[in-house]
Amino acid sequence: MEIAFEVSRYNPEEKEGNFYQKFSISARPGNLDDLTVLDSLIRLKEEKDGSLTFRHSCGHGSCGSCAMLINGENRLACKTHLVDLLSQDESRVKVSPLPGFPVIKDLVVDLGSLFEHDREIKPYLVGSDKTSPEEENLQTPEELAPIQEATKCIMCGACTSSCPTYWDNKKYLGPAAFVRAFRWESDSRDESEGERMEVLNDKRGGVWGCNKVFNCNDACPKDIDTVGVIEKLKRKALGF
Amino acid sequence: MKNIDHQLVIIGGGAAGLRAAIEAKKELDDVGLISKVRTLRSHSVSAQGGIAASLANIQESHNDSWEKHLQDTIEGGAGLVDKDAGEVLAKNAGGNVIELERMGVPFSRTEEGKLDQRPFGGHTFPRALYAADRTGHAIVYALYGENVKLETTFYDEYFVLDLMTDGNSVSGLVAYDVRAGELVVFRAGAVILATGGCSQAYQLTSSGTASTGDGLGMALKNGIPLQDMEFIQFHPTGLRDKGILITEAARGEGGYLRNDRGNRFMEKYEPESKELAPRDRVVRAMQREINEGRGIDGKDYLHIDLTHLSSAKIERKLPTIRELALDFANVDPLEQPIPVQPMAHYCMGGIPTDTTGRVQGKEVQDEWQNLYAAGEAACVSVHGANRLGTNSLLEAVTFGKRAGRFAAEQAKPGISGKIDANLVDRYNSRLNSLRKDQGSVRSHELHDGLKETMTEKCGVFRSSEDLTEALDIIHQLQKEYSEKLVIEDRSDNFNTELRTALELGNMLEYSEVIVRAALEREESRGAHYRTDFPDRQDEEWLRHSFFYKNSSGKLRYHYRPVRNST
């Protein structure tokens, strides 16, 4: 069978501006659950148009390179199977770059601000030298448990890209930065004395911009409860 | 053309490069780290199972010691581990992983809060520290954070093309800024190569698309030898038909390998260690089962069975494995066995270095002054002919750290070399012509040819006949690459097709070395198995291979003895 694709194209060197290009690729029906959106894009690049541009690296959801907007939702192309996209009402796969970030070319966006915001929340252990080099810090499984979920973040940008507050206010740190902040702030080994919370409490950039739209929860490919994390940070900011 | 100066430049932002930068930052104000993919996308984030250290801090491992870790490493390496390097690895492992812990790696813990360890193949004690089954991710993110704190300068999505060298000293490098579409010259007092592995030359591989051995290509271009390249590790359990790894921890935690008849066939091949025998042996046993028709449904795969493990154990210790099996094989490991087959995983060989990470030249005495290498790209010779699981993350941080420290020393006097204008011109015209020329072959077509050749003719089992054929095909592919290559994407802006083509150039060079080295080694040892020379021959072959290109581009080689003293 033939599967129809509509892929967003943009190259500042060309005159056309942004447009959707139609492609089709053939797949055996039985193979649909084997074929991912990333596999399809690679095939399109090889078979149809070598200038089609997107990022990828690990191919199995661990590096965070390939987040994009697929049939209206932010997802990892390498973990999205065609069979899950196509149905009676949906016969085509539509792929666009992650919203909310400047487009560099086709499906490649500039994630500079995502990583800048990450730096602002101090993505490291503050004051980590607690023991002599011969010994580890102790941390019980109970102490580790609260941050376990947040350590899964792969910085793909899907959550921040889906956030209406971020679309309107580029100073807003966004859900990815909050998940990362929570991961370090709630680590039993971290000794920050409010410096991270100060950033998170900022009027324009901080957690108070979250209106609980829950887009970010839906977008996260690692099923992190981002809104839940932000709520915890809000409570901490209030001194609970 | 842009020009950027740093005291020290590190090529690569995986575990090795990031660890090097931290150490160098202690000595230098100004360290640049270049990565062709964004640093946090480096292949190291995919490492799952663990990192080795003989901490002897838990009940099951209290009799462990660094000497035993060294012993296991030497045994696993089938005679080719250099003892001095192995000792540096094993002796400092405890301190080095505790440092990682103190940088914030969320390692899994015992009930009392100590660093937990689990068993891994070839290790006689449980000594794999782990962060669930996301150990590489956990380590890279902590090392990255530390670099943010120390203000290392990152150059993400810059592709390094070549080194600028003068005799046995390096003055910088030429890179292509993929986003800007322009050449950038970096000058530096010292350079560290931490460019990772090269498994992309094979069809089925657990490594990401960036593992194209660019550092190996750069070494060959500059007359630097590659050591022990015939030793390519195949991992027993790759998800069938996918380049996705089912970590060895799945066997470490008690998983069984089964054939079509449901038999635990490893009991037959390795009655003592069974599924936890060194990887080369498990892979050969699997390949034999497949070749003799006992693959599942007679096909080219087998099963790893976790159904007898408790769901709590899988949830706690192997959550990613369950997720991957569900997502990519439609199989729930709690209920069904996972279909697996061997795939290319790791390169034991690489750019030869001494134990400080300094690159060695053709002869031991012509060491490079200020060029270092670490991680999978390097061969300091701690894995010999077969690496034990969890030893390579350890290698990356151990020798990354050392290379960082010693390179910083060399970099202190400052930048002295001149910009090699000829080299820059050459790359400028090369990149321009690549995008303008009318050719007839796309790079993925040549890459497909290479992958097929390497897998079929230079894989788990090798023979003179196959290797000779492989060499012919590779020469043919090299010729087509230089004469007929065409790149459809003609733009300057973010040209990933151009980057891929440049990577292929490197792959075609080092693949020739892998095949040649495999052809010359007429014996079987570790990961290198010759069907026409099935025995290990210690009198003749207890030595390392070194292959390099002479000034007219011809491959030359010689051998050096193993360093057995410390």
Ligand SMILES: Cc1cc2nc3c(=O)[nH]c(=O)nc-3n(C[C@H](O)[C@H](O)[C@H](O)COP(=O)(O)OP(=O)(O)OC[C@H]3O[C@@H](n4cnc5c(N)ncnc54)[C@H](O)[C@@H]3O)c2cc1C
């Ligand atoms: C799936 C998988 C699981 C593994 N699990 C384990 C494990 O549990 N334990 C263990 O010990 N080992 C494991 N290994 C092996 C281990 O992960 C690797 O050997 C190790 O991560 C290599 O680290 P590295 O820093 O040398 O290279 P990499 O992490 O591969 O990094 C290479 C870096 O170099 C950069 N680079 C390369 N070429 C260029 C260029 N031309 N220009 C600019 N930058 C460039 C890349 O962008 C990247 O930043 C595993 C391997 C695989 C494939």
Ligand code: FES
């Ligand atoms: S390619 Fe790594 S997450 Fe998709």
